[in-house]
Amino acid sequence: MGGSLNANHLLFLGQGALWTIGLSAIALIGGGLVGFLIALARVSPNKLVRLTSGAYVQLVQGTPLLVIMFLGFFGLAALGFPMTPLAAAGASLTIYVGAYFGEIWRGCIQSVPRPQWEAAEGLGLSRTQRMLKVILPQAVRIATPPTVGFMVQIIKNTSLASVVGFVELARSGQIINNSLFEPFLIYAIVAVIYFALCFPISLLSRRLERRMGVGRAKLMPT
Amino acid sequence: MGLNLDFSVVLERWPLFLDGAVMTLELAFMAILIGGAVGTLCAVGRGSSNRFIAALCAGYVEAIRNTPLLVQIFLVYFGLASIGFKFSAFSVAAVALAINVGAYTAEIMRAGFESIPTGQIEAAEGLALSRVQVYWHVILLPAIEKVYPSLTSQFVLLMLASSVTSQISAEELTAVANYVQxxxxxxxxxxxxxxxxxxxxxLVLRAAFWALGLILFPRRRRLGTSL
Structure with missing residues (x-):
């Protein structure tokens, strides 16, 4: 066996954790952009746009992220478009996260009370103005807790980028384990690092949810 | 170079895919059965007056919900092997998935339990139902009925997540795909x-859960609410 766990190994895990954070940021930004467009398309007045975006969401939500990763890495390479692990993982996560954000945010847009839409229309605002000035500012408030909650899913899901050879936290754990063969210790450390990344975000999302509940209760006429 | 797609060599291996799909469903079924029971017990445990049990259940839920399934599977599979326990990849995969879905079930069931009005329980006690009867007829079944939609969509997500067990060579659908490609x-x-x-x-799983819901909760059907 290759000796025991030392500071270099921990440093390597730390580097992996940084890549996990980086990949999560890529997925959050990319998926956020795609998700925003999908959410708008899902409430579009055009039926074809609604159907297409709905089909996208259904297809992606019915497919495991792992298969999307394989498709992006091995699949595209076999077609003659070789991708680097980072590009394949980033693109797959963007597609995946986009579908989920799209669905979450569609719900938020639609949960803005009906009279708000009607009042905006009655004030003679155009559709774009209605969206930007009336609906979206309110939808963003409703969307904050579930969006923060979904960030935990994003961080956990970046672990699947390890299967296409992207060296993030889970993969660096695997690499170290291959030389030391102490799976319990190493994967426990990896799990603890993931927990340290995710748990504060979980707590934040729960607190936001509670505060939202209070805010909404205050808004309700008695 | 133009695209040349050839599905025929892949399609002629359809029996392999069928086996993989059956294995995926078996894995999901086992995990849902075990994880559903564990999660429900855990949701009950979180409301326990015994602080140790309540903290244990809360710790389990948080630990699982804030770490990736992949790491959990590695921990169970390689961890157990390194201390001398050898199980088949299938049983380890089923157990790891059950542990995972148990935590999510616990969280959903807790919401279900909290949605039962105290008045209902008091009324049941007033009717001299036994503790077991109260728990079964007044708390558990109505709670499951309330959270049935979230519960089943969590189970569909679990079926998709079972693809990760291909990494410990459980021979399910994704592992078959890796082999075929x-x-x-x-x-x-x-x-x-x-x-x-x-x-x-x-889609099949969702339809099955919908049909099961019609059979399990006839009251909902009479009320005409959609699942």
Whole structure:
């Protein structure tokens, strides 16, 4: 066996954790952009746009992220478009996260009370103005807790980028384990690092949810 | 170079895909059965007046919900092997998935329990129902009925997540895909086909849960509410 766990190994895990954070940021930004467009398309007045975006969401939500990763890495390479692990993982996560954000945010847009839409229309605002000035500012408030909650899913899901050879936290754990063969210790450390990344975000999302509940209760006429 | 797609070499291996899909469903079924029971018990435990039990259940839920499934599977599979326990990849995969879905079930069931009005329980006690009867007829079954939609969509997500067990060589659908693509060099066609298989599986599972809901909760059917 290759000796025991030392500071270099921990440093390597730390580097992996940084890549996990980086990949999560890529997925959050990319998926956020795609998700925003999908959410708008899902409430579009055009039926074809609604159907297409709905089909996208259904297809992606019915497919495991792992298969999307394989498709992006091995699949595209076999077609003659070789991708680097980072590009394949980033693109797959963007597609995946986009579908989920799209669905979450569609719900938020639609949960803005009906009279708000009607009042905006009655004030003679155009559709774009209605969206930007009336609906979206309110939808963003409703969307904050579930969006923060979904960030935990994003961080956990970046672990699947390890299967296409992207060296993030889970993969660096695997690499170290291959030389030391102490799976319990190493994967426990990896799990603890993931927990340290995710748990504060979980707590934040729960607190936001509670505060939202209070805010909404205050808004309700008695 | 133009695209040349050839699904035929992949399609002629359909019995392998069928076996994989059956294995995926078996894994999901086992995990849902065990995880559902564990999660429900855990949700009950979180409301326990015994602080140790309540903290234990809360710790389990938080630990699982804030770490990736992949790491959990590695921990169970390689961890157990390193201390001398050897189990088949299938049983380890089923257990790891059950532990995972148990935590999510616990969280959903807790919401279900909290939605039962105290007045209902007091009324049941007033009717001299036993503790077991109260728990079963007044708390558990109505709670499951309330959270049935979230519960079943969590179970569909679990079926999709079972693809991760291909990493410890459980022979389910994704593992079959990995084998077929290395055999045929048709990676794109293989994974597209497998993605479609998963879409179909999730539709089938959702339809099955919907039908099960109609049978289990006839009251809902009479009220005419959709699932």
């Amino acid at each position: 290395s055999d045929t060099y048709r990676a794109f066609e293989t994974y597209i086909l497998v993605a479609l298989c998963y879409v179909v599986l999730s």
